[in-house]
Amino acid sequence: MSNDKDISELGLTSSLRFMWRQLTSMRTALSLLLILGVASIPGSLIPQRPQNPMKVSDYFKSDPTLALWMDRLSLFDVYGSPWFSAIYILLFISLIGCVLPRTFEHFKASRALPPITPKHLEKMEFFSTWQGTGTEFDAAQSFFRKRHFRVRENEGTLSAEKGYLRETGNLLFHLALILVLIGVSLGALFGMKGEAIVNVGERFTNTPTTYDSLTYGKLFSDSSLPPFTLTMTNFKAEYDPLTNAPKDYSLWVDAISQPGDAPVKHLIKVNSPLSFGSTNVYLQANGYSPIVTVRDKAGAVVFQGPVPFLPQDGNLTSAGAIKVPDSTPQLGFVASFLPTASRDKIRGGISSFPEALDPALLLSAWTGDLGLDRGVPQSVYRIDTSKMARIGLKTLKLGETYSFAQGSITFDGFVPWVNLQIVRDPGKLFALFGAILAILGLLASLFTRRRRIWIRVSGDGLVEVAGLAKNGAPGLEIEMAAFVDELKKVNQ
Amino acid sequence: MTHSSWAYLSNYLIYSAMAVYTLAFFSHAYETAWAVRAPQSEEMPGTLLTKTFDFTRTEKMARIATAFMILGFLLLFAGVVARGISAGRAPWGNMYEFSITGALAFCGAYLGALRKYDLRWLGLIVSIAVLLTLGTAITVLYRPSAPLVPALKSTWLVIHVSAAIMSGGVFLLANVIAAAYLYLDSMESRGERTAWAKRLPSLEVLDQLSYRLVAFVFPLWTFAVIAGAIWAEHAWGRYWGWDPKETWAFITWVAYAAYLHARVTVGWRGRKAAWLCLLAGSTFLFNYVYVNVWGTGKHTYSGL
């Protein structure tokens, strides 16, 4: 390299300038893009915490030391890792530094004329020469005008060029990529994403505390949560009787966008969310909440209501926990809800169809200390039975009651629940717009042929023509043939 | 006609297409084999001189082979359409359906390119590839015709998947041609081309052709990825989430962008470019096979 002159000899500013030039060279930008591509591979092969926390904890169980090291290298969250971010931030800077100056140059050059005709046309491609009749020069001018070439006339020569759209399209493409990156960053900084499980019949109010999980960008503020309220009025799931696969889910809600507004009915489906500005409400998953009533020895109600259970398979065999901390002693039920009860030799009680055709509730009742006051957060779907004693097992059909020494539990019914995903992404329209511009730019740059054609007519009437196809653009030979034909036709 | 009779018709058409591709395969094999001329030596009767190929002798067979390719394409097309009618939706709900449509796209790309270039020498490989794909589809991947799962119910299914499958067909054709380039290149570096290979175009033509195919579909592939992102926004609440399928679509995109750049701005030609083309194409195949069959994530609609 010629820049190998000891960098330390140069001052601080010039070495910074040197680094800037390196960073914004096209080669660096492309290398960074390639590195970004390669860096995204591990995340597609190793389970990622944001998408698949269960599988990640399996890694920790089977080989804790390896998993710990992988975790230190952010291999369980590649796309949120410092090194991944570093690559795309560098790429972003590099693209801007590289493309903006080129855009200004191209803009300045947009009125410029093609360079002067070279002296030695015979050295160029598609060269041909013949003794003309004196009409060729005008014929060439009208040929170029008809085909919208840019033409420069100089001392008996014409230099014509076409295909500037290629560079325009190319720059548009790269600028559009920057717009996409801006959209992505806006979404990451000002966006939010949360989930909530809501029983059908209940109401969801859009405040941070009603979410089961909520993550948001660094610059997001609670006041950007639109103050809507949704009441789940009805939910319908249809299944294919042959394959048991779901066919259609529909969720009807009554939506109040502002406190004080009248409720409006809406239908939410998997591919059609409900929007409040840049916030969308998606129907993400669904399941069942069995409704139970638990009574103590004296017959007083100590717990009543629907409890969401988690689906375990495609037929919605669902598992969950009913915790009754207010009875003395405390009661807990480890339970399965089977929408269509049947038995499997290996797995025991399972559901054979996702619709609730013959529901059953399988209970394992426990008494003792639920461990809720120990300050350790517990899953609502599981019970820590280490300080409890088992009372017994029971399968209940709708309306049946299981009575035991400490009280009783009645299986009153069930409601479906829906998992709402609520997402705010204020950058997505920028990203979309950028993506559309990127395609337009690509089309213009890939399918525009840039080429030059020259003609020189000497004083004695000798005609010389030649052409140049930039980037090996195809098809110039045909155009040159047409050009020469046109010039000779005028002769006759 | 009932839904199940459309499904039967579809299977029947796919089997017929396979039969016709088998015929195409044998006609191409015949066309190549019977073009061999092995003249006898005049001084020593009974000894054979070096083989030569005379493809004018089998021109008629070559035309028949192409006719079979076209017929197979039409049958396959009808089979895909009948499958769609039987299920009452676009025929892209599981991996069986992706595969038969992918074979259709690949064959379509071949026939499309055949209009401009004499690619009949590729017919043998194309017919084998289509037969293998259809064979795997109908034996391993087959699933009865059924309605779509809710997440696939969208117009974007038609837009995104058709763009992706068409791009795939053309990428694969570009790959086959790049592979042919590498094969011929290594043959030429050892000396002259063997007789049958003289029929194949020059290295420059192959090089240009695989570049043109990639340049032609790269915008379509970009569009397929963007359409996928728009759809993901509708169905899953985010337009990009580094799901394995999305990640590998991005990797394929980067690899082909690198290929185009390497050619246009760095001036790569020939062997290096062909290897890069193969690499990019294999990321596409990897995405199809790995993510559909073994992968996790939201994008697994293979039905396996």
Ligand code: HEM
């Ligand atoms: C510093 C940044 C970059 C510069 C200066 C740059 C410049 C160029 C140039 C000069 C061309 C060829 C246009 C022509 O002469 O016909 C081109 C084409 C292209 N660039 Fe870039 N590039 C940069 C980064 C990128 C990045 C990051 C991507 C991908 C994300 C990319 C994707 C493409 C594609 C797909 C083409 C089309 C190839 C073709 O014209 O045949 N470039 N770019």
